[in-house]
Amino acid sequence: MEKLGANPANSCPLTPLGFIERAATVYGDCPSVVYGDTVFTWSQTHRRCLRLASALASLGVSRRDVVSVLLPNVPAMYEAHFGVPMSGAVLNSINTRLDARTVSVLLRHSGSRLILVDPALVPVLGEALRLLPPGHPAPRVVLVEDPQEKDFSPAPAAALTYEKLLEMGDPEFRWVRPASEWDPMILNYTSGTTSAPKGVVHCHRGIFVVTMDSLVSWSVPEQPTYLWTLPMFHANGWSFPWGMAVVGGTNVCLRRVDAAEVYDTIARRGVTHLCGAPVVLNMLANAPEGVRRPLPGKVHILTAGAPPPAAVLGRTEAIGFDVSHGYGLTETAGLVLLCAWKGEWNKLPASERARLKARQGVRTPGMAEVDIVDGETGRSVPRDGATMGEIVLRGGCVTMGYFKDEDATRAAIRDDGWFYTGDVGVMHPDGYLEIRDRSKDVIISGGENISSVEVESLLYGHPAVNEAAVVARPDEFWGETPCAFVSLKEGAGGAVTAAEVIAWSRERMPGYMVPKTVVFRAELPKTSTGKIQKYVLRNLAKEMGPTRRGVSSKM
Numbered sequence: 010m011e012k013l014g015a016n017p018a019n020s021c022p023l024t025p026l027g028f029i030e031r032a033a034t035v036y037g038d039c040p041s042v043v044y045g046d047t048v049f050t051w052s053q054t055h056r057r058c059l060r061l062a063s064a065l066a067s068l069g070v071s072r073r074d075v076v077s078v079l080l081p082n083v084p085a086m087y088e089a090h091f092g093v094p095m096s097g098a099v100l101n102s103i104n105t106r107l108d109a110r111t112v113s114v115l116l117r118h119s120g121s122r123l124i125l126v127d128p129a130l131v132p133v134l135g136e137a138l139r140l141l142p143p144g145h146p147a148p149r150v151v152l153v154e155d156p157q158e159k160d161f162s163p164a165p166a167a168a169l170t171y172e173k174l175l176e177m178g179d180p181e182f183r184w185v186r187p188a189s190e191w192d193p194m195i196l197n198y199t200s201g202t203t204s205a206p207k208g209v210v211h212c213h214r215g216i217f218v219v220t221m222d223s224l225v226s227w228s229v230p231e232q233p234t235y236l237w238t239l240p241m242f243h244a245n246g247w248s249f250p251w252g253m254a255v256v257g258g259t260n261v262c263l264r265r266v267d268a269a270e271v272y273d274t275i276a277r278r279g280v281t282h283l284c285g286a287p288v289v290l291n292m293l294a295n296a297p298e299g300v301r302r303p304l305p306g307k308v309h310i311l312t313a314g315a316p317p318p319a320a321v322l323g324r325t326e327a328i329g330f331d332v333s334h335g336y337g338l339t340e341t342a343g344l345v346l347l348c349a350w351k352g353e354w355n356k357l358p359a360s361e362r363a364r365l366k367a368r369q370g371v372r373t374p375g376m377a378e379v380d381i382v383d384g385e386t387g388r389s390v391p392r393d394g395a396t397m398g399e400i401v402l403r404g405g406c407v408t409m410g411y412f413k414d415e416d417a418t419r420a421a422i423r424d425d426g427w428f429y430t431g432d433v434g435v436m437h438p439d440g441y442l443e444i445r446d447r448s449k450d451v452i453i454s455g456g457e458n459i460s461s462v463e464v465e466s467l468l469y470g471h472p473a474v475n476e477a478a479v480v481a482r483p484d485e486f487w488g489e490t491p492c493a494f495v496s497l498k499e500g501a502g503g504a505v506t507a508a509e510v511i512a513w514s515r516e517r518m519p520g521y522m523v524p525k526t527v528v529f530r531a532e533l534p535k536t537s538t539g540k541i542q543k544y545v546l547r548n549l550a551k552e553m554g555p556t557r558r559g560v561s562s563k564m
């Protein structure tokens with residue numbers, strides 16, 4: 010068999026872009042994208058994507074050029090996921106909540122040629138363009154008008170709008186197929202939770218792999234009604250823009266995400282699936298009675314992006330949602346671990362089910378290998394659910410590396426063949442993995458490693474706690490002690506004191522893990538992707554000065 014192997018018939022480059030052609034054939038008359046009163050079918054979406062690709066090509070955009078989008082979850086954002094790379098270009102989705110300075114840094118770093126922008130984000134983009142260094146070529150700006158939003162004034166007649174751009178395009182365009190499956194397709198900047206944003210590059214092959222893998226892992230059936238609560242700019246909505254084309258789903262777009270809008274849309278559109286960071290689950294679970302609406306049927310939620318506390322999982326399932334929990338990074342283009350559910354666990358009490366589900370789980374079928382290794386020896390940690398090590402990954406959707414940053418690429422993708430995630434976890438005896446922290450968030454108190462995630466998870470069990478984040482506060486004797494920042498549920502303010510939270514914690518966790526400081530805040534600071542900004546809280550804790558032996562601070 011030595012002479013058999015790759016041949017022209019079996020080695021065509023893997024790419025997710027062909028999914029839309031197939032969707033137009035199979036689901037042509039079915040709804041593809043719904044936004045307010047606007048409803049597109051799959052054949053219309055297919056033709057609009059081809060028009061976009063063709064129009065970009067006619068403007069001189071070619072292979073490997075970067076095209077950026079600064080858009081909320083509107084139809085153009087969905088179309089860009091196919092249309093931009095179908096022109097051969099690399100799609101760069103920019104986080105819509107960034108400030109002008111950061112947007113400017115990203116446009117400069119990426120060398121973006123063209124940008125699609127939402128009317129609400131024109132001022133930020135305008136400022137970002139002004140901040141580009143003299144002589145740096147500015148990207149061409151295309152305004153995506155939004156007929157659903159009456160607040161936006163119409164674009165000046167001379168402006169190039171998205172619909173005008175599509176009119177220029179040819180719906181029969183022969184799209185630019187990748188020459189190799191390793192051709193770059195996506196440039197995403199990390200959200201900057203722990204460091205300055207880095208430009209993560211993914212190729213067609215990686216996106217193909219993660220898309221198929223995510224559909225299988227989450228058991229997505231044909232023609233789901235998928236609500237876009239997860240921003241598509243967040244790691245390309247964990248690959249579901251391409252995935253929905255595979256299964257002919259209806260993409261229900263939402264410009265804004267709040268509990269009332271989500272409950273209302275679920276009921277009105279018969280939503281079956283949605284994704285969101287744990288903060289979205291918390292929002293749905295803590296929504297007041299008047300806002301919450303009965304679910305029209307089974308609604309599946311996939312959560313990832315930050316650790317979901319067991320209490321939040323429990324509350325969300327009690328409302329009737331079917332929650333799955335996954336883990337991934339911008340560097341993996343989507344989810345690579347999922348807490349694969351075992352039927353036998355259904356017999357367990359709700360609190361135990363939630364505790365098991367809070368674990369990040371096992372590798373998805375498309376991921377080759379996942380391990381937790383000791384930082385010193387590089388060896389796998391024992392499967393004891395206690396010994397912490399760094400989570401490492403290898404598989405087809407791991408990034409090709411960081412754009413124009415060889416040092417960062419070498420630090421993350423090492424000669425031993427692993428991608429180092431910077432996340433700290435433990436391996437349970439049943440082979441399920443659980444994240445304990447990001448390496449930077451571990452609290453070291455008197456030589457003991459304290460997982461801030463574990464303490465937070467317990468605090469979420471307090472009936473008055475809405476959100477909790479635990480960081481290290483310097484301590485004269487112990488080195489560091491846990492400091493909890495807490496926001497309370499509506500109506501709970503005033504009734505709960507720091508001393509009470511500390512006493513409550515003492516009954517539920519070992520002494521060294523009990524927060525020595527509890528600070529109440531109306532809201533905790535979050536990144537644009539809904540993660541609590543621990544470094545901001547860590548700085549606040551530092552500014553409070555060191556705690557002294559035996560002294561607990563109550564604020």
Ligand SMILES: Nc1ncnc2c1ncn2[C@@H]1O[C@H](COP(=O)(O)OP(=O)(O)OP(=O)(O)O)[C@@H](O)[C@H]1O
Pocket residue numbers: 199200201202203204205206207312313314315316317334335336337338339340369430431432444447538540
């Ligand atoms: N299910 C999960 N449980 C716990 N943490 C998670 C989960 N899913 C993702 N994460 C966290 O999110 C990180 C990936 O987030 P993302 O790629 O959006 O950027 P970021 O890490 O927030 O930004 P930066 O790398 O700039 O700090 C993971 O490394 C992990 O720390």
